[in-house]
Amino acid sequence: MQASFRKNDLPLVRRLEAVSFRAWPAASVVYDGSWQVRLTGGHPSKRLNCIVPLDPSDHRDMAMRLEKARKRFAAYGRPLLVRETPLAPGVLIDHLRSEGWKPFETVDVLTVDLAALELPDTLDYLPSHDVGRFIDASLAVEGDDAGPKPAIAEILSAIKPPSGFFMKEDPAGGAIAVALCVHDNDLAGILSFAVAQARRRGGVGTEILSSALRWARISGARSAWLQVVSTNEAALALYRKFGFRKAYEYHYWRQEG
Structure with missing residues (x-):
């Protein structure tokens, strides 16, 4: 893969x-x-x-x-x-x-063999299934307005495979990182992964991504995939650190x- x-x-x-x-x-x-x-x-x-x-x-x-x-x-x-x-x-x-x-x-489109990854033995962040809370956290992290909230809720509610919403929240500043992991048979997709601008390069993204991938692996996934714009060098550097490699592009x- x-x-x-x-x-x-x-x-x-x-x-x-x-x-x-x-x-x-x-x-x-x-x-x-x-x-x-x-x-x-x-x-x-x-x-x-x-x-x-x-x-x-x-x-x-x-x-x-x-x-x-x-x-x-x-x-x-x-x-x-x-x-x-x-x-x-x-x-x-x-x-x-x-x-x-x-x-x-x-x-x-990047993929990684989950069996080959060194991941924490425990989950630092447990997956939530609260769609509304995840949308609010995602909008806060991205700095977006609430206009598309109903449409995002419809999309997330329509996902059929088991999904986990991962969020890191600062008691003082609210949500600072989010990720969605969709477990589909032996594959797990990472979507809506974002870290607040002011908290980047501080290890928060690594923490959230590690928890999502660990959850995917213990849920039975053998490989993970994600999609990233080819010019997003910061995200690509993080994904390469985890062992993700390019499968193809579109x-x-x-x-x-």
Whole structure:
């Protein structure tokens, strides 16, 4: 699970994509052939509002299908985005480029073998199952307003696999770090991991991540995965310290002009 992506690792990509869809579910999911069309009216997250082609050979009627999707996205007030993983047809990507589309963000998908990790024998932070408390903590850590709170609650409540909400709170200053761990069979996903700006580089992130991974391992997960924007060097440095390695990357595309 830790090797860099190779063309014959498409089954690994399919599996990680499948668990990521379950870990962060969109409000509306429809399929056009093997293209997954994900939309969430209440939340602007790119992962929740994009087309994800899932078969390298499925590129028939591309222009027509893209236009159909564009109208569907417009009905939600969303711009049309395509998420290119190694499962996306090369012919489709060439078509996007020829039509003036451009990639604008790259995300690395990282994995680690949990059995090989040195983790604390005990959990410094026990997982909570209080959705509302976790959302409040996440918004406080990120410095966001409460506007998207109902949409986030809907997303978190829709997660089917067992989940643990990890939070570190300062009695004086409130929440300072959060992480969501979703345990899906032998895989565990780390999502919504954040540390308050003023408390970074002080070991808090290491504490929360260690507890989440320890919980995942004792719950039966053998590998963990996460997704991180490729330019986030601080987060990447922390994940490398834990042994996470890149499995593959994906790119978001949008049409310019």
